[in-house]
Amino acid sequence: MTSFPMQPIKLLLPDLPLAEDLLPLLRRIDATRWYTNFGPLVKEFEAKLSQQWPIPLALSMGELPALQVVTLNSGTAPLELGIAALGLPQGSNVLLPSFSFPATASALLRNNLKPVFSDVAADSWQLTPSLARATAAQHPLALVMPVATFGCPLDVVAWDKFVEDTGIPVLMDAAAAFGNQAIGRLVHASFSLHATKPFGIGEGGLFVTRDAELSERVRRLSNFGFENELSTLVGTNAKLSEYAAAIALVQWSRWPEMQIRRRAQWAHYHECLAALDEVQCQSGFETSMPPANLIVTLPMAAEVVARALSQSGIETRRWYYPPLHRHPAFERYSGHWGTPATSLAVTEKLAYCALGLPWHHLLSQAAMQQIALALAQALNSAKSR
Numbered sequence: 588m589t590s591f592p593m594q595p596i597k598l599l600l601p602d603l604p605l606a607e608d609l610l611p612l613l614r615r616i617d618a619t620r621w622y623t624n625f626g627p628l629v630k631e632f633e634a635k636l637s638q639q640w641p642i643p644l645a646l647s648m649g650e651l652p653a654l655q656v657v658t659l660n661s662g663t664a665p666l667e668l669g670i671a672a673l674g675l676p677q678g679s680n681v682l683l684p685s686f687s688f689p690a691t692a693s694a695l696l697r698n699n700l701k702p703v704f705s706d707v708a709a710d711s712w713q714l715t716p717s718l719a720r721a722t723a724a725q726h727p728l729a730l731v732m733p734v735a736t737f738g739c740p741l742d743v744v745a746w747d748k749f750v751e752d753t754g755i756p757v758l759m760d761a762a763a764a765f766g767n768q769a770i771g772r773l774v775h776a777s778f779s780l781h782a783t784k785p786f787g788i789g790e791g792g793l794f795v796t797r798d799a800e801l802s803e804r805v806r807r808l809s810n811f812g813f814e815n816e817l818s819t820l821v822g823t824n825a826k827l828s829e830y831a832a833a834i835a836l837v838q839w840s841r842w843p844e845m846q847i848r849r850r851a852q853w854a855h856y857h858e859c860l861a862a863l864d865e866v867q868c869q870s871g872f873e874t875s876m877p878p879a880n881l882i883v884t885l886p887m888a889a890e891v892v893a894r895a896l897s898q899s900g901i902e903t904r905r906w907y908y909p910p911l912h913r914h915p916a917f918e919r920y921s922g923h924w925g926t927p928a929t930s931l932a933v934t935e936k937l938a939y940c941a942l943g944l945p946w947h948h949l950l951s952q953a954a955m956q957q958i959a960l961a962l963a964q965a966l967n968s969a970k971s972r
């Protein structure tokens with residue numbers, strides 16, 4: 588009989604700096620008494636990001652305009668404000684994957700735009716340029732919002748080409764892909780710095796683009812639309828505080844070492860899971876950093892396996908379940924244009940059989956082996972019933 592640890596195996600554990608490491612930066616705040624409104628720590632963090640963005644671009648992209656980084660107080664803010672800054676016609680159609688987090692859809696509905704739900708590719712679980720081209724050929728689209736699903740990098744070269752060919756802007760929801768997502772010439776991107784994301788600071792977000800005017804509008808929108816003390820845009824308050832920037836700067840100094848540890852952990856975990864023939868991992872991470880969240884597909888209903896793992900003390904989560912077109916707030920947009928814009932077959936399959944497993948910086952090799960073993964046992968016992 589297998590013995591499982593007394594302590595449950597946690598699904599997620601944020602990896603944030605310790606209080607003592609924050610002290611030097613907190614003392615800088617004490618000295619200046621500058622707590623928010625684009626203070627020195629926010630400026631320092633933005634400068635580091637724009638000058639040393641962690642993912643270089645393919646050489647084929649040549650000389651590019653400088654990267655513009657706007658820090659914000661959540662990963663939802665760069666979606667909402669990025670869309671607002673684009674100034675799209677009210678009521679126009681925006682293509683997004685149904686397999687995503689509610690913020691992707693609510694950000695565009697809050698800007699009075701219409702979500703059009705797309706399916707995702709069977710391997711990367713992403714809305715791809717070819718899926719978007721097929722829809723754009725049949726229906727007018729004002730914007731496309733692909734999602735870097737669970738941190739899997741989107742192909743910026745292909746998305747830049749999509750913008751060039753179609754004239755339709757692209758805002759990548761790269762919420763979980765900090766450290767994995769390059770920024771192209773024409774596409775814009777949004778990142779989350781929520782505690783559970785790879786670069787967690789508690790709450791925070793980034794709008795990243797090479798369009799200096801667009802980034803200036805996002806920044807202005809984050810500060811009540813102010814320009815020379817007048818609101819020239821209908822803005823909000825979405826600024827990052829100096830305390831949050833202090834955490835971000837310490838996190839930035841820890842980042843290289845965090846990456847080395849994650850890669851080593853992932854190599855072992857991936858090996859444990861690869862031994863299970865019927866369990867499939869998301870593809871697209873072959874040359875990148877590991878996924879932000881580990882989701883696998885199973886040969887049976889995810890809820891059956893989730894129940895069995897829970898009895899073994901292993902926490903799981905059905906991420907992005909239900910898909911967006913089945914949430915009460917968004918379901919009236921499913922079947923837009925009479926029938927769905929594209930079939931949602933892959934999305935429905937993922938809704939049935941995708942399950943998130945524990946994955947965090949304190950997950951030991953022994954726990955990874957226990958998870959793989961419990962998974963094998965759960966699959967076997969479900970089959971023998």
Ligand SMILES: Cc1ncc(COP(=O)(O)O)c(C=O)c1O
Pocket residue numbers: 661662663664687688690691734760762763779780781791792
């Ligand atoms: C795809 C996606 N977009 C947006 C968000 C929202 O980010 P935040 O929680 O930082 O507002 C999330 C959060 O998990 C997400 O997964």
